[in-house]
Amino acid sequence: xxxxxxxxxxxxxxxxxxxxxxxxxxxxxxxxxxxxxxxxxxxxxxxxxxxxxxxxxxxxxxxxxxxxxxxxxxxxxxxxxxxxxxxxxxxxxxxxxxxxxxxxxxxxxxxxxxxxxxxxxxxxxxxxxxxxxxxxxxxxxxxxxxxxxxxxxxxxxxxxxxxxxxxxxxxxxxxxxxxxxxxxxxxxxxxxxxxxxxxxxxxxxxxxxxxxxxxxxxxxxxxxxxxxxxxxxxxxxxxxxxxxxxxxxxxxxxxxxxxxxxxxxxxxxxxxxxxxxxxxxxxxxxxxxxxxxxxxxxxxxxxxxxxxxxxxxxxxxxxxxxxxxxxxxxxxxxxxxxxxxxxxxxxxxxxxxxxxxxxxxxxxxxxxxxxxxxxxxxxxxxxxxxxxxxxxxxxxxxxxxxxxxxxxxxxxxxxxxxxxxxxxxxxxxxxxxxxxxxxxxxxxxxxxxxxxxxxxxxxxxxxxxxxxxxxxxxxx
Amino acid sequence: xxxxxxxxxxxxxxxxxxxxxxxxxxxxxxxxxxxxxxxxxxxxxxxxxxxxxxxxxxxxxxxxxxxxxxxxxxxxxxxxxxxxxxxxxxxxxxxxxxxxxxxxxxxxxxxxxxxxxxxxxxxxxxxxxxxxxxxxxxxxxxxxxxxxxxxxxxxxxxxxxxxxxxxxxxxxxxxxxxxxxxxxxxxxxxxxxxxxxxxxxxxxxxxxxxxxxxxxxxxxxxxxxxxxxxxxxxxxxxxxxxxxxxxxxxxxxxxxxxxxxxxxxxxxxxxxxxxxxxxxxxxxxxxxxxxxxxxxxxxxxxxxxxxxxxxxxxxxxxxxxxxxxxxxxxxxxxxxxxxxxxxxxxxxxxxxxxxxxxxxxxxxxxxxxxxxxxxxxxxxxxxxxxxxxxxxxxxxxxxxxxxxxxxxxxxxxxxxxxxxxxxxxxxxxxxxxxxxxxxxxxxxxxxxxxxxxxxxxxxxxxxxxxxxxxxxxxxx
Numbered sequence: 001x002x003x004x005x006x007x008x009x010x011x012x013x014x015x016x017x018x019x020x021x022x023x024x025x026x027x028x029x030x031x032x033x034x035x036x037x038x039x040x041x042x043x044x045x046x047x048x049x050x051x052x053x054x055x056x057x058x059x060x061x062x063x064x065x066x067x068x069x070x071x072x073x074x075x076x077x078x079x080x081x082x083x084x085x086x087x088x089x090x091x092x093x094x095x096x097x098x099x100x101x102x103x104x105x106x107x108x109x110x111x112x113x114x115x116x117x118x119x120x121x122x123x124x125x126x127x128x129x130x131x132x133x134x135x136x137x138x139x140x141x142x143x144x145x146x147x148x149x150x151x152x153x154x155x156x157x158x159x160x161x162x163x164x165x166x167x168x169x170x171x172x173x174x175x176x177x178x179x180x181x182x183x184x185x186x187x188x189x190x191x192x193x194x195x196x197x198x199x200x201x202x203x204x205x206x207x208x209x210x211x212x213x214x215x216x217x218x219x220x221x222x223x224x225x226x227x228x229x230x231x232x233x234x235x236x237x238x239x240x241x242x243x244x245x246x247x248x249x250x251x252x253x254x255x256x257x258x259x260x261x262x263x264x265x266x267x268x269x270x271x272x273x274x275x276x277x278x279x280x281x282x283x284x285x286x287x288x289x290x291x292x293x294x295x296x297x298x299x300x301x302x303x304x305x306x307x308x309x310x311x312x313x314x315x316x317x318x319x320x321x322x323x324x325x326x327x328x329x330x331x332x333x334x335x336x337x338x339x340x341x342x343x344x345x346x347x348x349x350x351x352x353x354x355x356x357x358x359x360x361x362x363x364x365x366x367x368x369x370x371x372x373x374x375x376x377x378x379x380x381x382x383x384x385x386x387x388x389x390x391x392x393x394x395x396x397x398x399x400x401x402x403x404x405x406x407x408x409x410x411x412x413x414x415x416x417x418x419x420x421x422x423x424x425x426x427x428x429x430x431x432x433x434x435x436x437x438x439x440x441x442x443x444x445x446x447x448x449x450x451x452x453x454x455x456x457x458x459x460x461x462x463x464x465x466x467x468x469x470x471x472x473x474x475x476x
Numbered sequence: 477x478x479x480x481x482x483x484x485x486x487x488x489x490x491x492x493x494x495x496x497x498x499x500x501x502x503x504x505x506x507x508x509x510x511x512x513x514x515x516x517x518x519x520x521x522x523x524x525x526x527x528x529x530x531x532x533x534x535x536x537x538x539x540x541x542x543x544x545x546x547x548x549x550x551x552x553x554x555x556x557x558x559x560x561x562x563x564x565x566x567x568x569x570x571x572x573x574x575x576x577x578x579x580x581x582x583x584x585x586x587x588x589x590x591x592x593x594x595x596x597x598x599x600x601x602x603x604x605x606x607x608x609x610x611x612x613x614x615x616x617x618x619x620x621x622x623x624x625x626x627x628x629x630x631x632x633x634x635x636x637x638x639x640x641x642x643x644x645x646x647x648x649x650x651x652x653x654x655x656x657x658x659x660x661x662x663x664x665x666x667x668x669x670x671x672x673x674x675x676x677x678x679x680x681x682x683x684x685x686x687x688x689x690x691x692x693x694x695x696x697x698x699x700x701x702x703x704x705x706x707x708x709x710x711x712x713x714x715x716x717x718x719x720x721x722x723x724x725x726x727x728x729x730x731x732x733x734x735x736x737x738x739x740x741x742x743x744x745x746x747x748x749x750x751x752x753x754x755x756x757x758x759x760x761x762x763x764x765x766x767x768x769x770x771x772x773x774x775x776x777x778x779x780x781x782x783x784x785x786x787x788x789x790x791x792x793x794x795x796x797x798x799x800x801x802x803x804x805x806x807x808x809x810x811x812x813x814x815x816x817x818x819x820x821x822x823x824x825x826x827x828x829x830x831x832x833x834x835x836x837x838x839x840x841x842x843x844x845x846x847x848x849x850x851x852x853x854x855x856x857x858x859x860x861x862x863x864x865x866x867x868x869x870x871x872x873x874x875x876x877x878x879x880x881x882x883x884x885x886x887x888x889x890x891x892x893x894x895x896x897x898x899x900x901x902x903x904x905x906x907x908x909x910x911x912x913x914x915x916x917x918x919x920x921x922x923x924x925x926x927x928x929x930x931x932x933x934x935x936x937x938x939x940x941x942x943x944x945x946x947x948x949x950x951x952x
Contacts, residue, residue, distance in 0.1 A: 030550075030592050031580065034543035039608065042540045064518045067510035068613055068629055069566070074506075087573055090545070092582070094567040095628075096617030104507065106568070106582075116506050126804060132515065137544055137613065141572030152571075153544055328602060 005340075007274045012218040019268055020147045023277050023341045026264075033145040033152030037261065040341060041148075043285035044264055045155065049135065051187055051283070052157065052259065055179050061131045061159060066113050068136070069104040074112040077237040081111065084204020088140040090152075106139040111205060111230070111256055114160045115238040122162060122252060124243045129172070130162040148265030149222075149476050156260035162252045164244060166231070169253035170208075173229040176257040177210040180225035188263070189280040189392035190214050190270045191400055192224060193422075193471055195447030200431040203256075207231035213446040213471065215400045216269035219420025221446045221473040224266050227257035265476075270396060271365075277342025278364055280392050281385035286322040288314060288381065289343045293331045293350040306354045306374075310347065313378045319385070339364060344388050347377070365392055404471075410437075413460050413472055417443040422473045426457035428466035437461065437472075446471045481816075483750045488694040495744055496623045499753050499817045502740075509621040509628030513737065516817060517624075519761035520740055521631065525611065527663055527759070528633065528735065531655050537607045537635060542589050544612070545580040550588040553713040557587065560680020564616040566628075582615040587681060587706070587732055590636045591714040598638060598728060600719045605648070606638040624741030625698075625952050632736035638728045640720060642707070645729035649705040652733040653686040656701035664739070665756040665868035666690050666746045667876055668700060669898075669947055671923030676907040679732075683707035689922040689947065691876045692745035695896025697922045697949035700742050703733035741952075746872060747841075753818025754840055756868050757861035762798040764790060764857065765819045767810045769826035782830045782850075786823070789854045795861070815840060820864050823853070841868055880947075886913075889936050889948055893919040898949045902933035904942035913937065913948075922947045 005018035020026050025041030037045065053063070069092060075082045085108045092104040107113065114132070121127060135157045145151050159176060163169040177194055184192045192212035202209035206228035214224050232251040235241070241249045271278040281287050292307050294300040307323055314321045322343075324334050331348070338346050348360040353374075361377055362369040365388050405416040407423045416423035418441075427445065429437075438444050448470050456467050481494035496502050501517030513521065529539070545568060551558045561584045568580040583589065590608070597603060611633045621627050635652060639645040653670055660668045668688035678685035682704035689697050708727040711717070717725045747754040757763050768783050770776040783799055790797045798819075800810050807824065814822050824836040829850075837853055838845040841864050881892040883899045892899035894917075903921065905913075914920050924946050932943050 027593065027596065029543045029589070030547060031543045031545050031589075034545060036543065036593050037541040039538035039540045043538070045541075046539065062515035062519070063522065064515045065513040065521075065631065067505045067507045067512065069507050069510060069615070071506060089570075089572070090568050090580075091570040092566050093569045094565075094579075096565070096619070097563055103570075104566075113505070113507075117503065117512055120503065139545070143572070155541060 005274065005276060008217060008272075015272075015274070016265075016269060017147060019272055019276050019340070025268070025277075026147050028147075031152075033142055035147050035151050037155075037264075040285060041264060044267065044279070044283060045261055047283045047285065048187075048263055049157075052179075052183055053135075055183060056133050056157075056159065059175065059179060061133045061161075064132050064134055065136070066107075066110050066117065066134060068107050070107055070110075070113045072103045072105050074116060075105060077112065078205050078233055080233075081205035081237075085109070085140075088142065090139045090141055107136070108138055108140045109256075109258075110134060110136070110138075110158055111160065111234050112238070115234040115240060115254075118160075118162055118252070119238050119240045122240055122242050125164045125245055128162055128164045128242060128252070129168060131159075131172075132161065133157055133159040146265070146476070148268070149262055151261075154261050156258050158258040159256060161255045162235075162240070163254070164242065164250075164252070166253050169231075169255050170229050173208070173210060173227045173255040173257070176255065177212065177225070177227035180212045180227065180257075180259060183259075184212055184214065184224060184266075185393060187280065187282045188267055188270065189282075189389055189396060190224070190266060191393060191397045193447060193449050193451075195449035195471070197226075197447055198431070198434060198445050198470075200434045201445065203228045205230060205233055206256075207233065211447055213473075213475075214266055214270060215396075215403065215422060215473075216266070216420075216476070217272060218269070219403045219422075219473075221422065221471075221475040222262075222266050222269065223446070223475065224263060225257070225259040228255060230254035230256060271392060272342070275336075276340035278392070279342035279344060281344045281389045284342065284344055285320065286343050287319050287385055288321040288345045288347060289338045290321060290323045290347045290349060291331055291334045291338070292323065292325060293348060299351045302351060302354050303349055307349055310349070310359070310374065310378065314381065317378075317382055319381055335362075344385060345381070363388065408458065408460055410461055413443070414441050417441060417473050420474060422446075422471050424469060424471055425460040426466050427461070427468050427470040428459035428464035429461045433461055441474075443472045443474050446473050446475060481750065481752060484693060484748075491748075491750070492741075492745060493623060495748055495752050495816070501744070501753075502623050504623075507628075509618055511623050511627050513631075516761060517740060520743065520755070520759060521737055523759045523761065524663075524739055525633075528655075528659055529611075531659060532609050532633075532635065535651065535655060537609045537637075540608050540610060541612070542586050542593065542610060544583050546583055546586075546589045548579045548581050550592060551581060553588065554681050554709055556709075557681035557713075561585070561616075564618065566615045566617055583612070584614055584616045585732075585734075586610060586612070586614075586634055587636065587710050588714070591710040591716060591730075594638055594711075594728070595714050595716045598716055598718050601640045601721055604638055604640045604718060604728070605644060607635075607648075608637065609633055609635040622741070622952070624744070625738055627737075630736050630738070632734050634734040635732060637731045638711075638716070639730070640718065640726075640728070642729050645707075645731050646705050649684070649686060649703045649731040649733070652731070653688065653701070653703035656688045656703065656733075656735060659735075660688055660690065660700060661869060663756065663758045664743055664746065665758075665865055665872060666700070666742060667869060667873045669923060669925050669927075671925040671947070673702075673923055674907070674910060674921050674946075676910045677921065679704045681706060681709055682732075683709065687923055689949075689951075690742055690746060691872075691879065691898060691949075692742070692896075692952070693748060694745070695879045695898075695949075697898065697947075697951040698738075698742050698745065699922070699951065700739060701733070701735040704731060706730035706732060747868060748818070751812075752816030754868070755818035755820060757820045757865045760818065760820055761796065762819050763795050763861055764797040764821045764823060765814045766797060766799045766823045766825065767807055767814070768799065768801065769807045769824060775827045778830050779825055779827060783825055786825070786835070786850065786854065790857065793854075793858055795857055811838075820861060821857070839864065884934060884936055886937055889919070890917050893917060893949050896950060898922075898947050900945060900947055901936040902942050903937070903944050903946040904935035904940035905937045909937055917950075919948045919950050922949050922951060
């Protein structure tokens with residue numbers, strides 16, 4: 001459990017798998033491409049879910065639940081949509097011992113089933129907007145899978161909104177990608193670039209796709225959340241019209257947006273090091289772990305009573321803590337174990353600390369270990385956690401800046417992204433150009449960032465003049 | 477939306493469907509046997525889920541997530557289990573455009589996939605107990621479905637625990653059925669009978685099944701939660717052994733337990749009346765709904781400012797409230813709508829109330845409507861909600877007592893259960909006897925209650941002497 005992991009510098013992919021398994025976040029299952037999310041990994045997901053759910057509700061959304069099984073014919077109603085998802089479908093052909101008349105697919109995403117219901121529920125502008133989110137599992141048959149990052153079944157949320165005007169639907173799409181940005185930066189301590197996807201990279205069925213893109217520890221990009229403006233595509237596919245204020249029938253405008261358990265992978269790769277996970281305090285299942293140290297029963301009684309005093313105050317302050325009272329393991333083993341699991345603060349309490357009214361506090365992010373007065377620790381605990389949260393974000397911002405290069409030629413772009421790293425460049429190319437670049441360099445245009453210099457420049461690939469800048473990188 | 481429902485006395489089944497649809501709890505989907513849980517219904521489920529999740533965590537459980545797709549061969553490893561579930565399976569035969577080598581079934585329950593993982597995780601007594609719960613969707617191909625009560629796909633939680641001794645596993649099984657009882661009575665205001673299932677009625681793969689049984693408004697029984705002692709059945713099927721403290725290899729002991737979205741159906745049928753839902757305050761999405769009443773913009777300004785004052789105080793008290801500010805609907809329509817949706821307290825505020833510092837408060841459960849001073853209402857709101865919660869439970873307890881009859885002959889038993897109603901009887905029969913009784917009367921033994929008189933009596937069916945009493949009823 002607490003044995004070391006492969007160093008990042010030696011094999012980043014292996015480091016990642018080692019951390020996932022040794023921190024007991026997830027495990028391979030007997031079902032190809034499907035993983036088991038273990039309790040510690042699930043506790044992180046629960047914190048992610050709870051926070052996002054609150055943010056969705058604060059922005060006026062409600063939750064609902066739609067069937068997981070979708071008639072195969074539904075997928076075919078939106079041409080781009082079926083083209084994008086057909087190769088990835090899992091198909092139920094038998095139910096209750098009989099062959100089904102029409103096969104059912106397990107949802108790869110729920111636009112089709114949801115819009116078939118919206119047809120029933122939407123008649124007038126008074127029924128709009130509909131702002132519905134769903135927490136659910138989805139299945140996409142993937143050839144190459146990676147724990148959390150790409151699995152055949154995964155957990156996610158999918159928002160599906162319906163609006164009376166294009167403007168409202170676009171506003172919603174942008175609002176939600178900004179909710180994701182806010183969540184990534186303020187909770188995951190993960191800086192992200194927010195922007196629009198190119199035509200080539202957008203969602204199958206969308207008019208426009210927006211995403212948040214983060215830089216992982218190996219400098220590759222990870223698309224961490226997407227928000228799609230769907231125009232009237234699904235309304236037309238499912239014939240969802242409404243009577244507007246002028247008594248005219250009009251097709252409804254739509255958005256959809258989602259993040260998944262992939263975010264757990266993002267957390268691991270954004271912050272982890274060769275000792276394992278480093279969790280931002282706001283999402284850590286335990287913010288403080290306490291390791292009591294003693295040699296005999298007498299010392300134990302004193303130490304545990306002292307620990308009780310500490311936990312009572314942490315509880316009152318709303319700090320999430322855990323006392324590691326396992327009897328058969330050494331303190332050294334426990335230290336390594338909680339470092340692997342990325343707990344922000346570790347407190348060690350031995351008989352001498354009890355005597356002196358002290359404790360030892362080790363900070364996972366900085367690696368610092370200091371003796372402190374117990375009261376000093378308790379008074380400062382919340383602020384220390386806040387400081388760690390801020391420092392982690394700053395650290396990752398600096399890391400991304402260091403590894404982002406402005407490039408003006410194809411050669412420079414290749415150099416900047418070859419071993420990870422973001423290239424920022426002017427771009428005036430086509431989807432065809434993008435495909436060639438991807439074939440030659442394995443890098444893709446991650447997004448057209450909202451933040452643009454506004455200056456004019458020369459496209460690194462076509463040589464044309466343009467004001468459009470893009471971010472290129474290899475990605476997961 | 478707010479039109480009336482079929483009276484219970486006329487057609488209870490139709491009343492139920494009407495309430496589900498008119499209160500916008502759920503809707504039929506285009507997929508046979510699958511329903512859509514609409515936002516208002518899902519909000520009730522969220523409250524159920526949040527409460528139970530807290531209770532599970534307080535009793536030492538953690539959440540995890542296991543794959544939804546299970547190799548077909550796994551189901552066959554436990555003989556009773558496969559016999560019970562084989563007729564209900566949905567089978568995935570194709571994935572990613574190809575026929576699968578081995579078909580995968582969508583979990584009807586997760587014992588098999590979970591125990592295949594427990595084999596990897598459990599080696600020694602130090603790894604025990606494992607106390608894992610999962611919130612998930614499951615699929616059981618049902619012939620006849622009913623919204624919430626029996627649907628092909630449903631949402632539930634399933635606890636799966638592993639223990640070093642039989643005693644511990646049995647204790648866990650009983651602890652959890654008591655958590656369900658506590659939840660049913662204290663939150664759902666639904667009295668339940670806790671007991672053991674007969675051999676005929678137990679879970680496929682269990683040694684013993686315990687359940688909570690509630691009486692619905694039509695006096696039929698609804699099994700509302702089950703907890704199974706699984707013995708070593710699944711440990712043997714998946715070869716899960718551990719080294720005990722004496723260094724011997726031993727099979728692990730198990731429990732599993734679950735409740736589902738069926739509980740929403742239970743809530744509806746326990747409390748609902750001909751005006752619709754009646755929700756217990758602890759689970760109601762909105763505990764108070766406020767309907768502002770005005771004729772012109774000037775009056776509106778005054779009323780809305782007054783309402784703001786009310787909501788500020790309700791918020792401070794932690795009361796869940798909603799202001800129905802819909803512009804295009806009449807107050808009368810709104811009253812009916814919120815009665816249909818079962819909101820415990822409705823507050824009406826018009827210009828005259830503002831002048832007098834009053835409001836009108838209508839209690840859904842009692843039907844009472846009274847003018848109160850605003851401050852009186854605000855000071856008393858929490859207590860009023862608590863009183864409603866208590867009164868609802870008492871009311872349902874009395875209803876159940878009224879409709880429970882001690883019977884000593886088969887004829888009496890048939891009379892007592894024919895049109896709903898519980899029969900309490902001494903029982904010394906066999907599974908064969910049970911089958912005959914079910915065929916002849918449609919009633920079944922719901923459980924052998926934990927609460928027994930201890931006296932000796934005569935079995936109503938076999939005439940044998942016994943001390944065992946059972947509850948018989950028709951059920952959903």
